[in-house]
Amino acid sequence: MDFGDAVEEVINDANANNNIKLKKFGYPDEFVKHGSVSEIEKKYELDAESIARGVEKTFFEVLENIK
Numbered sequence: 001m002d003f004g005d006a007v008e009e010v011i012n013d014a015n016a017n018n019n020i021k022l023k024k025f026g027y028p029d030e031f032v033k034h035g036s037v038s039e040i041e042k043k044y045e046l047d048a049e050s051i052a053r054g055v056e057k058t059f060f061e062v063l064e065n066i067k
Helices: 003-014 037-043 048-066
Strands: none
Touching: none
């Protein structure tokens, strides 16, 4: 179990009302090809723009479910 899985488990255990939306970001459990940090982050959508898009998308999905 990695750190993200542990955090997810704690949140899910505390989320009895199912009102917490969790979005995980991280590298896949596979060999990551060599490259510059910016290239690798962009490829795996871990650069600032991709993370912001992911958070924004999740935020609006939550809002839609509230309506």
